[in-house]
Amino acid sequence: MTYAEAMAYLHGLAMFGSRFGLETTRRLAEAAGNPQQQLRFIHVAGTNGKGSTCAMLESIYRAAGLRVGLFTSPHLVSFRERMQVNRQLISEADVARLVQAVLKDQRSGLDPNHPPTLFEFVTVMALRYFAEQRCELVIWETGLGGRLDATNIVTPLASVITNIALDHQQWLGDTLAKIAAEKAGIIKPHVPVFSGAVAPEAELVIRSTAEQNHAPFTHVTHALETDASAGGPLTLPLPGAHQRRNAALAVAVVEGLQQQLPVSQAALRHGLETVHWAGRFQRAQIGGREFVLDGAHNLDGVQALAAALRETYPDQRLALVVGMLADKDWELMAATLAPLGHRFATVRVSSARTLEPTLLVAALQRANPSAQVTAHATVADALAAVDTEPRVVVAGSLYLIGEALEKLGLATVPGERELNEWQPTR
Numbered sequence: 435m436t437y438a439e440a441m442a443y444l445h446g447l448a449m450f451g452s453r454f455g456l457e458t459t460r461r462l463a464e465a466a467g468n469p470q471q472q473l474r475f476i477h478v479a480g481t482n483g484k485g486s487t488c489a490m491l492e493s494i495y496r497a498a499g500l501r502v503g504l505f506t507s508p509h510l511v512s513f514r515e516r517m518q519v520n521r522q523l524i525s526e527a528d529v530a531r532l533v534q535a536v537l538k539d540q541r542s543g544l545d546p547n548h549p550p551t552l553f554e555f556v557t558v559m560a561l562r563y564f565a566e567q568r569c570e571l572v573i574w575e576t577g578l579g580g581r582l583d584a585t586n587i588v589t590p591l592a593s594v595i596t597n598i599a600l601d602h603q604q605w606l607g608d609t610l611a612k613i614a615a616e617k618a619g620i621i622k623p624h625v626p627v628f629s630g631a632v633a634p635e636a637e638l639v640i641r642s643t644a645e646q647n648h649a650p651f652t653h654v655t656h657a658l659e660t661d662a663s664a665g666g667p668l669t670l671p672l673p674g675a676h677q678r679r680n681a682a683l684a685v686a687v688v689e690g691l692q693q694q695l696p697v698s699q700a701a702l703r704h705g706l707e708t709v710h711w712a713g714r715f716q717r718a719q720i721g722g723r724e725f726v727l728d729g730a731h732n733l734d735g736v737q738a739l740a741a742a743l744r745e746t747y748p749d750q751r752l753a754l755v756v757g758m759l760a761d762k763d764w765e766l767m768a769a770t771l772a773p774l775g776h777r778f779a780t781v782r783v784s785s786a787r788t789l790e791p792t793l794l795v796a797a798l799q800r801a802n803p804s805a806q807v808t809a810h811a812t813v814a815d816a817l818a819a820v821d822t823e824p825r826v827v828v829a830g831s832l833y834l835i836g837e838a839l840e841k842l843g844l845a846t847v848p849g850e851r852e853l854n855e856w857q858p859t860r
Contacts, residue, residue: 477574483680505573535562557577626691668707792809
């Protein structure tokens with residue numbers, strides 16, 4: 435099987451959508467020899483911030499000398515981003531080999547009338563890969579929710595739950611408490627729990643679930659102090675108060691697992707100061723102009739981005755390229771971004787769920803009548819419309835961020851964003 439053939443097969447799985455439940459993943463992992471039993475995990479769930487927290491944990495433990503696997507989704511450009519070892523993307527050859535191996539397991543161990551979903555299949559690919567690579571630790575991010583997420587077949591060293599916000603309400607529940615209950619489904623008996631949930635109703639659900647499982651609970655409510663840390667000021671490459679809260683959560687996890695995974699203060703500091711997470715307030719200088727790319731794809735994310743922009747660029751004129759999905763709270767998201775810019779270029783997102791840019795134009799103009807706002811069919815057109823602006827923020831759907839990375843020459847691999855398109859069913 436070639437890499438192109440492997441991608442075609444995975445795309446075929448994606449066409450059938452996703453479902454919630456653990457039985458198929460467990461059976462597929464069992465057919466593969468239960469590779470998860472050879473590995474140690476830190477399992478991370480949450481609405482926003484889980485990817486950044488995963489990146490921080492990976493960077494810290496890699497700085498401490500461990501061989502660290504990182505499993506995240508969705509990918510921005512290449513499918514290979516989803517499985518990394520010491521931040522090296524899985525190779526095309528390994529992807530092709532693992533697709534073939536898991537497909538063989540599927541044929542021998544599963545009902546042919548009920549094939550796995552894309553995420554179930556990819557989860558077991560990752561387990562096999564990290565076991566083969568002899569990873570000493572795997573930072574393991576949930577896909578959607580937690581309780582019935584395919585990643586939830588592991589028993590980790592720690593369960594980590596980042597902030598809880600309204601997102602994917604049609605599948606996870608329409609209140610913060612209901613969403614928190616789904617995320618808290620990753621909690622295992624006697625396994626320590628670390629949470630950065632801000633809302634009291636979400637924190638209460640997570641704390642109660644931990645108590646029911648006799649799992650030690652740590653609630654992280656503060657932000658990491660970057661200006662008065664031991665050894666002098668600490669530079670966190672990911673700007674914004676929300677990232678300092680994510681960093682504080684990551685530090686709490688590291689401190690809580692010192693007995694199992696010793697990390698020196700020097701390694702902790704180096705890991706935080708060298709962390710990289712693409713598409714999250716990612717800054718780039720191109721042709722004398724500055725670009726900021728941020729996948730703020732829901733209201734909570736947009737509010738965090740707006741605060742970070744005000745903190746980083748106070749009283750500076752910004753141009754924004756914005757694209758959103760129609761199933762998000764896009765009117766409030768637009769109203770939050772509108773005061774930040776004098777020029778907006780709205781654009782379609784390469785997803786069936788895209789919001790029409792003309793609707794976004796109207797929402798932005800209502801919130802900021804003095805701004806110049808135009809609609810565009812493609813990312814290339816939107817970027818061209820702001821090509822005289824010295825500072826451009828590209829914000830909204832992660833689909834948009836991935837495409838913008840390619841158009842700006844910041845991605846070195848071909849785009850495979852179509853594998854991010856999914857539609858879960860109960």
